[in-house]
Each structure stands twice: as structure tokens, then as C-alpha cells.
Amino acid sequence: MEILDKVYVSPLPDSPYVKPFRLNYTQNGMVKSWDLLQVHDSVAIIVFNITRKVMIFVKQFRPAIYYNCIHAKDREQEFIDTKKYPASLGIALEMCAGIIDKNKPIEDIAREEVLEECGYNIKLKDLHKIISYRSGVGVQGSLQTLFYCEVSDDMKTEQGGGVDDEIIEVVEMSIPQIEEMLKSEGPLASPPSCLFALMWFLQNKADKFRK
Amino acid sequence: MEILDKVYVSPLPDSPYVKPFRLNYTQNGMVKSWDLLQVHDSVAIIVFNITRKVMIFVKQFRPAIYYNCIHAKDREQEFIDTKKYPASLGIALEMCAGIIDKNKPIEDIAREEVLEECGYNIKLKDLHKIISYRSGVGVQGSLQTLFYCEVSDDMKTEQGGGVDDEIIEVVEMSIPQIEEMLKSEGPLASPPSCLFALMWFLQNKADKFRK
Numbered sequence: 001m002e003i004l005d006k007v008y009v010s011p012l013p014d015s016p017y018v019k020p021f022r023l024n025y026t027q028n029g030m031v032k033s034w035d036l037l038q039v040h041d042s043v044a045i046i047v048f049n050i051t052r053k054v055m056i057f058v059k060q061f062r063p064a065i066y067y068n069c070i071h072a073k074d075r076e077q078e079f080i081d082t083k084k085y086p087a088s089l090g091i092a093l094e095m096c097a098g099i100i101d102k103n104k105p106i107e108d109i110a111r112e113e114v115l116e117e118c119g120y121n122i123k124l125k126d127l128h129k130i131i132s133y134r135s136g137v138g139v140q141g142s143l144q145t146l147f148y149c150e151v152s153d154d155m156k157t158e159q160g161g162g163v164d165d166e167i168i169e170v171v172e173m174s175i176p177q178i179e180e181m182l183k184s185e186g187p188l189a190s191p192p193s194c195l196f197a198l199m200w201f202l203q204n205k206a207d208k209f210r211k
Numbered sequence: 212m213e214i215l216d217k218v219y220v221s222p223l224p225d226s227p228y229v230k231p232f233r234l235n236y237t238q239n240g241m242v243k244s245w246d247l248l249q250v251h252d253s254v255a256i257i258v259f260n261i262t263r264k265v266m267i268f269v270k271q272f273r274p275a276i277y278y279n280c281i282h283a284k285d286r287e288q289e290f291i292d293t294k295k296y297p298a299s300l301g302i303a304l305e306m307c308a309g310i311i312d313k314n315k316p317i318e319d320i321a322r323e324e325v326l327e328e329c330g331y332n333i334k335l336k337d338l339h340k341i342i343s344y345r346s347g348v349g350v351q352g353s354l355q356t357l358f359y360c361e362v363s364d365d366m367k368t369e370q371g372g373g374v375d376d377e378i379i380e381v382v383e384m385s386i387p388q389i390e391e392m393l394k395s396e397g398p399l400a401s402p403p404s405c406l407f408a409l410m411w412f413l414q415n416k417a418d419k420f421r422k
Contacts, residue, residue, distance in 0.1 A: 003238070026216040092348050136351075
């Protein structure tokens, strides 16, 4: 269980993570502008454990989700009331993923993320590229490339859980549990990229792992 | 064809659209912070025309996608070279969608978006809620609710194309064309919410419209 405390908002400093700016342009003779963010492209990986026939997810506290659960009037307090708004509201269930912030092939970055976050030591040939798409259309239009890889228990050489001060929990789900999750109305604390990845898996891979 | 001209970057002013800030917090005793954006929740609607058995998409120029197609070194010019980077790079194919910026039921907002963007005058009872999820996990954790609605040619009372200075094109695709799109490796100029919506439709609704 996450213990959350001393939650407050401050102005954006000169941030290495979020670089907002305005793009000005003329479209069909009409002068327009759009406010957006400079963000890194990324990779996401569907990791399926064939030994125990479970999908591998990462679970972590996501400040952006947490903040969006707080009612407008309660955002104006000096400190957010963490009794009313516990950390659990911001815990997201996601595919293993990472940003492309190093000058190396994206397959290498995907491989590293699977090791660091999930603890599985995969080979490059285990990674199969599925599709790439735009992460968003509003403020961030970065490219995300989705991979699929099958792992087995003997490839689990590390604990996983992320590096530095990341606090990531590795979570496993069976195929029926995934189907149950997708049948619910939500709200799910997952992004659409995760839901698309799960649908892709169910449609293209799940059958061979069903009893 | 979009004609794009005079494209340049300027600092973010006090923007009504993008409100970046830093969220500070203590997680399990560790002092942390995360930079994020305040964004509106939203609705997205899968609109399927049963008269002609086509999916209704909206197509528009998305500055965030366009900007992310520009190489880092070319971003440093005073003006972006629109011969090298034509508008077509930033044209996204999406589900009909809109932000929840009015104090009314989200079904009303979904209904309005279908009319304004796609030109179909639907009734509230035509809207079926599928699921809600988090739009993103990084900088924007707003909630998006996905609806499904079937329309027919006689419900098309308006042109569609958006309001004010929106430049939106309504695009139709057959079920085989959707399947073709999802089989490609990309890069697709679509967000994962659109891909999830298409997979959901193929899995849950498409069969009854196939010959």
C-alpha cells in the first residue's frame, strides 16, 4: 500500500520533463495557434508469461491520474486532503513502457524496459513489432511503438520494479481476468494504449494459451 | 488538401488550453514531484452508419502530431520548412470526440459532438456507454468515456466539420478497410483510443454488419 503525504501544487519551473510552447501557423489562409508539449517518443511492450499463461503488467502511482480525481474545489487547498483522496486513486495498471531518450535502437530500449520494470531478461529476437501510433492528438503527438514478447519463468533474472526512485509493482493477470477487465464499464485506471494492447493480444495470441 | 504556411514556435503564454504545473508529494516517505497538465475530461464516440455499413471518422490537422514529425535540428529554424514538412504529416484520423467543458451530462456533450463534427442528429437513447479510462498516465490523466452509436443516412441533417474555426473532414471506412488499417505496422496518425475503439467494434459489433 502506498502512503501518500504532503501533496501540493507549485508553479512549473524550467522543467526537463514538460516543455510547453505555442505553435503558430497559417492553415488555408487562416492564422491559428496551438499550445502543446515537447515529449519523447516511446515504446510499450506486451509481456506474456507462457510458463504460467499470465499477462505481465506494471502498476504504479501516477500523479496525473491522482490529480484528475480531485474535485476542483478541493484542489484549492494548500495541501490536498489525502484522507479524502488516498494514493490508491492514482494507481495505474499499464503495459511495460519507456521513453526513447537514448540514441540507440528502439528494440534495445524495449529490451531494457522489460528487464528493469518486469525483471525478464529477453533477447532482441523475442521482440515482435506490432504497430506504431500517435500517443495523443491534443497536446502530445509523440510516436509510440508497441511490441509483443513471450517470456518464461526461467527468463526472470531480476526483481523488476524500475530503477532509481521508481516504485513499480509487477502484476500478473490470467486471460479470463483480462477479459473480465475489458467487459467492465470502468472507470479503469489504465490508458487506451493498454486497452488496445490487451484487445490485440486477445484477438491474435490468446487462443493458443487457452486450455 | 491543407495549405500550411508560416509555422513557428513561440513561448507558452498564459494559456487557457494548457496549464502546466508541478505536483509535489511524499510517497512512502520519499519526497517526489511530477510535472503535469490540467486538462478536461472528454468523450469519444464510435459512430457507425448502418445504411452504408461504414465507420465514421473525423480527420483534421493536429499541430502536436505535425510538430513531432519534425527532426530536432529542423525545429531550430525561425520558420519550419513546409516544403520538407507538408501539412499531411499532421493529419490525424480519429473517432468523433470532445472535451467536457460545460456543466451538462456527458451524454449531451457526446450528442452535440456527433452533430457538430459528423453531422448526424442522434437521440440520447442512441448512445451506449462502453467504458471509461484514463487518457494518459504521464502528463495528462483525464478521464475519457467511450460511447457507441449507430446512425443512418436519414439522421444526417447537417454537414458536420466542426464549429468556429475547426477544419474537420468527415471520413468513412468499410469494415474490411478498418481491418486492413489495424493489420498495418503503421506509423498510424491515430491515437490508441481510436485503435481500441476500432478493435472493440470489430469484436463486438462488426459481425452483424458483414455480408
